[in-house]
Amino acid sequence: MKVSVIIPVFNEEDNIPFLVEELNSFFQKEKRFSTEILFVNDGSTDETYQKLKGARHLFYSYKILSFSRNFGSHAALRAGILKAEGDYITFMYADLQDPLSLISRMYDQVIANGIDICWAFRNSSASAGTEKLFSRAYAGLMRKYAVPNFPKKGFDIVLFSKKVKTCLDKNLENNSSVFIQILSLGFKQTSITYDKRGRKHGKSKWTLSKKIKLLIDSFVAFSFAPIRLVSIIGFVFFLVGIIWTAIIIVRKLIYDDLASGWPALLSILLVGFGITNISLGIIAEYLWRTLDASRRRPAFIIDEVTEKLESTEKPVRVLKDVK
Structure with a gap:
């Protein structure tokens, strides 16, 4: 059996020596399966690519897929999946927060149970408080409105x-989560849990803007909740408008004590236009993704592939302009 391990990297020059050292150490001892490592260089602007090429990859075959520019981590994972040749495929990350022993544990699960998917759910995390808060909020929203079996504490592996x-x-798929896509396929699945470690070197590339994009992409790609929200808001304000109109008419006919004025009118206009713009914004998100899909633009472009099939004693092959 062969296992393909996909590792996206973006400006991780400080982590590369430690990453390769840990890979060599782990796969020197792991004899149950052969290993193919696919490093996906997601448009790094530092020395990440050079350090990957110059490192001593001793106990596994490997490929380095280099993008023409930065396309994002999910595009990197999809590129690795496309080029993977193993019987089983998994993900790991250059920050070394996830122990490599997860690969063996997940492999044992799928082989022993004859299933297609094994998840590694986070039991605990060394992330900062804001990251934990975002992760829990994201998981809660996904469980309620998109994917009912989404794990409470999230997953990366x-x-x-x-x-x-x-x-x-x-x-x-462009603008979509590869994890939720796998989760929603419906094949036989199982899971293990683990404790996520702290990042050893460098800073996380998982910025706030990327988190917000993931949240929007996940909802637009896998849930109709935003569209349903627009309908509900419109219905509620329609009822409120009918009730308020009836109150005005009754009080005018019976008491005639309501003075007309611009403050009330301005408030209604502001609230009304605000809700209209929010609703149009949500609909525009769907329309934009429909347009983006109709263009059939590539989710990623691989500019170069560096590969070594068996051992470091053999020459490295470099292929240019790979589709």
């Missing part, structure tokens, strides 16, 4: 079979 890879390659 999964191992899956070639059957799942085939489905993902046939449905290569």
Whole structure:
């Protein structure tokens, strides 16, 4: 059996020596399966690519897929899946927060149970308070409005079979979460739990803007809740408007004690236009993604592939302009 491990990297020059050292140490001892590592260089502007090429990769075959520019971590994972040749595929990350022993544990689960997907759910995390808060809020919203079986504490790691890879390659989605796509496929699944470690070197590239984009992409791609929200808001304000109109008419006919004025009118206009703009913004998100999908633009562009198939004693092959 062969396991393909996809590792997206973006400006991780400080982590590369430690990453390769840990990979060598782990796979020197792991004999149950052969290993293919796919490093996906997501448009790094530092020495990440050079350090990957110059490192001594001793106990696994590897490929370095270099993007023409930064496309994002989910695009990097999809590129790795497309180029992976293993019987099973999993993800790891250059910050070393997830122990490599997860690969063996997940592999044992899928082999022992004859299933297609094994998740590694976070039992605890060394992330900062704001990151934990975002993660819990995101998980809660996804469980309620999009994917009912979304784990409460989130996940970053999964191992899956070639059957799942085939489905993902046939449905290569832009502006979407590859994890939720896998979660929603419906194949037989199991899970393990683990404690996430702290980042050893460098700073996280998971910025606030990327988190917000993931939240929007997840809802637009996997949930109709935003559209339903627009309908509910419109219905509620329609009822409020009918009730308020009836009150004005009754009081005018019976008491004639309501003075007309611009403050009330201005408030109504501000609230009304605000809700209208929010609703149009939500609809525009769907329309933009429909337009983006209709263009059929690539989710990523691989500029160069560096690969070494067996050992570091053999020459490295560099392929240019790979589609």
